[in-house]
Amino acid sequence: MADTMxxxxxxxxxxxxxxxxxxxxxxxxxxxxxxxLFAVFAVLHNNxxxxxxxxxxxxxxxxxxxxxxxxxxxxxxxxxxxxxxxxNKNQVLAWFTVTFVLGVAFxxxxxxxxxxxxxxxxxxxxxxxxxxxxxxxxxxxxHITLGLLWMVIVMAYVLARGLSSSMxxxxxxxxxxxxxxxxxxxFIFTIVYLRAFI
Amino acid sequence: MSQEHPEDSRPKREPGTLxxxxxxxxxxxxxxxxxxxxxxxxxxxxxxxxxxILGFAALQxxxxxxxxxxxGRGPKPLYNVVFFGSTVGLIAVxxxxxxxxxxxxxxxxxxxEASNQLxxxxxxxxxxxxxxxACQKLNAKHQVTISSGKISPIDTKAQLCDTxxxxxxxxxxxxxxxxxxxNQDTYDGQTKLMLRKGGGMxxxxxxxxxxQFYEHDNPKIAGSxxxxx
Numbered sequence: 001m002a003d004t005m006x007x008x009x010x011x012x013x014x015x016x017x018x019x020x021x022x023x024x025x026x027x028x029x030x031x032x033x034x035x036x037l038f039a040v041f042a043v044l045h046n047n048x049x050x051x052x053x054x055x056x057x058x059x060x061x062x063x064x065x066x067x068x069x070x071x072x073x074x075x076x077x078x079x080x081x082x083x084x085x086x087x088n089k090n091q092v093l094a095w096f097t098v099t100f101v102l103g104v105a106f107x108x109x110x111x112x113x114x115x116x117x118x119x120x121x122x123x124x125x126x127x128x129x130x131x132x133x134x135x136x137x138x139x140x141x142x143h144i145t146l147g148l149l150w151m152v153i154v155m156a157y158v159l160a161r162g163l164s165s166s167m168x169x170x171x172x173x174x175x176x177x178x179x180x181x182x183x184x185x186x187f188i189f190t191i192v193y194l195r196a197f198i
Numbered sequence: 199m200s201q202e203h204p205e206d207s208r209p210k211r212e213p214g215t216l217x218x219x220x221x222x223x224x225x226x227x228x229x230x231x232x233x234x235x236x237x238x239x240x241x242x243x244x245x246x247x248x249x250x251i252l253g254f255a256a257l258q259x260x261x262x263x264x265x266x267x268x269x270g271r272g273p274k275p276l277y278n279v280v281f282f283g284s285t286v287g288l289i290a291v292x293x294x295x296x297x298x299x300x301x302x303x304x305x306x307x308x309x310x311e312a313s314n315q316l317x318x319x320x321x322x323x324x325x326x327x328x329x330x331x332a333c334q335k336l337n338a339k340h341q342v343t344i345s346s347g348k349i350s351p352i353d354t355k356a357q358l359c360d361t362x363x364x365x366x367x368x369x370x371x372x373x374x375x376x377x378x379x380x381n382q383d384t385y386d387g388q389t390k391l392m393l394r395k396g397g398g399m400x401x402x403x404x405x406x407x408x409x410q411f412y413e414h415d416n417p418k419i420a421g422s423x424x425x426x427x
Contacts, residue, residue: 078219189255
């Protein structure tokens with residue numbers, strides 16, 4: 001009896017590991033895509049076509065606030081995962097709500113920045129620098145948007161069906177995705193924003 | 199007994215305790231605030247600062263990977279670590295390679311201007327008995343100064359293979375374009391000389407004739423130089 005229990009557990013564990021590895025492979029290919037966008041930005045960031053450079057356009061304080069929002073959101077997501085492993089459904093929902101709210105705050109700041117830039121005539125078609133900027137930061141923003149959408153769906157599932165082990169696996173994937181976006185943002189903050197002020 | 203309950207040992211391997219998240223969070227806040235301070239206060243400048251903030255970003259990535267993503271603490275063998283390592287390697291090749299290639303692109307271009315500059319930079323003044331237009335040795339030095347929106351001297355007379363330095367002594371940056379406004383020509387492989395305030399740039403006079411130049415954003419500031427063979 002104990003033996004069959006053990007093999008069943010390892011079966012499930014093995015399936016779990018396979019799924020997590022598959023998701024990890026997806027994350028790495030996504031990272032590769034961001035790497036290419038970073039390369040494009042690194043090559044084009046001086047090509048302002050006579051327009052404004054990053055130093056004149058970016059507000060460093062805003063980028064710092066965005067970074068702190070995303071870092072805190074990532075931390076809240078981690079706390080949600082601890083609660084998930086302990087099977088505490090209410091805490092999971094609470095921490096994911098915090099994660100979600102912080103993510104929305106980040107996204108709205110980013111969209112405000114984009115809106116301001118475009119309003120002032122600094123559109124993606126103004127220069128190669130701005131094209132690559134909007135592509136890189138926009139791609140990250142799009143990932144955040146999809147993550148938020150995913151978060152709502154997963155939270156609805158948790159609310160309806162509770163925390164089964166497959167649900168915990170889905171939550172783990174979501175948290176991996178969220179932490180991953182945090183890491184990508186750190187490089188955007190450093191290479192796009194901080195570098196402009198050197 | 200413990201063999202019958204392998205799941206008992208599992209929580210210990212389970213990644214992500216509260217402490218690890220708190221440590222990771224505090225470290226990542228610190229690793230964001232520090233480079234921000236450095237850039238704002240300009241404690242260090244230039245390439246040192248760039249290298250420093252990139253170092254902080256890399257450190258931050260490692261912190262997050264260890265404390266948030268728990269990479270390397272999963273089941274063995276660690277295929278995901280291998281996959282991560284190769285991805286980072288690929289990105290390094292793509293990013294590093296792109297920057298390297300694009301920065302050296304003018305060395306691989308064929309237009310006359312580019313090959314002239316290449317010949318000049320590398321000191322190749324003759325190929326199989328034909329002059330490339332590069333100067334074997336540089337002669338007299340001339341200087342054009344921009345101060346309070348005026349260029350002096352307006353016209354510089356020089357010989358082939360002299361050098362001409364544009365100095366900016368204004369309080370703002372100036373861009374010098376060759377040709378007559380609104381056209382833009384090239385000289386010595388340069389389309390535009392970007393002069394910081396207090397900065398200067400030198401060109402080698404490797405083509406004879408009379409050439410006009412003007413301030414890119416304020417074409418009224420203009421001048422010329424004549425190079426006799």
